[in-house]
Structure formats: C-alpha cells, structure tokens
Amino acid sequence: ETGVTQTPRHLVMGMTNKKSLKCEQHLGHNAMYWYKQSAKKPLELMFVYNFKEQTENNSVPSRFSPECPNSSHLFLHLHTLQPEDSALYLCASSQGPGQGISGRRNEQYFGPGTRLTVT
Amino acid sequence: TQLLEQSPQFLSIQEGENLTVYCNSSSVFSSLQWYRQEPGEGPVLLVTVVTGGEVKKLKRLTFQFGDARKDSSLHITAAQPGDTGLYLCAGARSSNTGKLIFGQGTTLQVKP
Numbered sequence: 699e700t701g702v703t704q705t706p707r708h709l710v711m712g713m714t715n716k717k718s719l720k721c722e723q724h725l726g727h728n729a730m731y732w733y734k735q736s737a738k739k740p741l742e743l744m745f746v747y748n749f750k751e752q753t754e755n756n757s758v759p760s761r762f763s764p765e766c767p768n769s770s771h772l773f774l775h776l777h778t779l780q781p782e783d784s785a786l787y788l789c790a791s792s793q794g795p796g797q798g799i800s801g802r803r804n805e806q807y808f809g810p811g812t813r814l815t816v817t
Numbered sequence: 818t819q820l821l822e823q824s825p826q827f828l829s830i831q832e833g834e835n836l837t838v839y840c841n842s843s844s845v846f847s848s849l850q851w852y853r854q855e856p857g858e859g860p861v862l863l864v865t866v867v868t869g870g871e872v873k874k875l876k877r878l879t880f881q882f883g884d885a886r887k888d889s890s891l892h893i894t895a896a897q898p899g900d901t902g903l904y905l906c907a908g909a910r911s912s913n914t915g916k917l918i919f920g921q922g923t924t925l926q927v928k929p
Contacts, residue, residue, distance in 0.1 A: 700859070700861065702859075704859075729915045731915075739921070740919050740920065740921040740922065741860075741905070741919040743916065743917075746915065746916060748915065754916065788859050788860075790859075792915045793915075794915060795915065801847075801848055801865060801867035802848075802865055803915065804847075804848055804850070804865075804909035804915055804916075804917060805850060805862055805865055806850075806862070806907075806915070806917060807862065808852075808859030808860045808861070809859050810857075810858050810859050811857070811858065811859050813857070
C-alpha cells in the first residue's frame with residue numbers, strides 16, 4: 699500500500715465511449731502525475747499538477763483531459779479513444795516544489811494503475 | 818533529449834546468483850531513484866541517491882550513485898525468486914520540479 703489509490707483497476711471501453719479514471723493520494727503531497735505505460739516502452743509522462751495547477755502537458759492528445767480539483771484527487775477523462783491508447787495508466791504523487799527535504803522532493807509514489815483496453 | 822539508458826534490458830538467472838543493473842546518462846542528475854514494478858502493479862520506490870559516490874544498501878540490494886551523478890548501479894547478491902520484476906531507474910534534473918526521467922527498465926527473472 700503506497701498511499702495512492704486508483705479506480706477502476708481494469709477498464710474496457712469502445713472508441714465512442716466516455717469514461718474517467720480516478721486517483722486519490724493520502725500522503726499530503728502537493729504534486730500529482732499521470733503516466734502511460736505501454737509494453738516495451740519507457741514510462742511516458744502525460745501531465746503534471748503542482749498545487750492543483752497544471753504545469754506540464756507532454757503533448758498529449760486532447761482526447762485525454764485531466765482534472766485536479768484539489769491536491770489529493772486527480773482525474774483523467776477519456777473520450778473517443780483509439781486502440782493504440784490501450785495501456786496501463788499510472789498515477790503518482792510527490793511532495794511538490796519547495797516542499798520537504800530537497801533530496802527527497804522528487805520521490806514519486808505510484809498507484810496500482812488502471813489497465814485500459816480500447817476496443 | 819535527456820535519456821537514461823538501462824542495461825541489460827532482460828536478465829534471467831538462477832536463484833543464488835549475483836547480478837548488476839546499470840543506469841547511464843550523459844546528463845547530471847540532482848537525485849536518482851530506483852523502483853521495482855511487479856506485473857499489473859505500479860512501480861514501488863526502493864531508494865533515492867543524492868550525493869555523488871553515495872552507496873546505499875537495502876538488505877541484499879546495493880545501490881551506487883556515480884561520482885559525477887550521471888550514472889547509477891543496482892547490485893543484487895544471492896538473488897531470490899521474490900526479486901523478480903521490472904527495475905526502473907529515474908533521474909531528476911532539478912530538485913524542485915518533481916519531474917523524473919525514466920529508463921526503459923530491466924526485466925529480471927530469478928528461477929528457483
């Protein structure tokens with residue numbers, strides 16, 4: 699148990715569906731992240747939020763829409779996805795800029811992921 | 818492009834053997850982390866190294882940060898089947914952005 703939860707754990711959706719992934723962290727962190735992990739590829743950073751504000755969008759297609767209502771919750775809204783979007787979507791959190799001990803500020807704690815299959 | 822190269826990408830060994838995984842870059846990092854990921858789960862943080870030349874031990878795992886803070890290694894002594902998994906190194910260029918650059922991972926299989 700890392701203190702980061704994700705729901706659902708598995709999701710199968712058609713290309714015309716709309717669904718949302720949810721992430722919640724219980725660590726008191728101020729930064730949250732979405733990553734995509736595909737087979738045989740490095741982890742791909744999608745979005746970064748610091749203190750609820752989006753600070754990075756790594757050229758992610760608009761069919762992925764993140765939302766961060768507060769520092770503890772992060773959503774990823776999905777619509778009109780493609781089969782190549784099938785992957786493990788991971789949420790992570792960290793202390794955040796200027797928070798805590800400098801050397802440990804970048805430590806990220808991951809949720810278990812949502813295995814997404816687009817049919 | 819900032820890259821972290823991990824080697825080897827795949828490793829299959831017998832229980833009791835020793836192994837070393839390498840993580841190399843041409844860039845300097847303010848800190849470097851190692852994670853282990855099991856199938857169907859998220860990566861779990863193993864260690865953070867911050868100082869050039871730093872060595873940290875976690876039971877049978879020994880982590881080292883290069884003197885120039887551009888590379889790192891993970892050595893496992895007397896590997897066990899429970900060590901099986903994907904090992905990821907991740908480096909931070911800045912201590913203040915939270916953004917990590919991940920290596921492509923090393924898949925380790927330890928056979929009983």
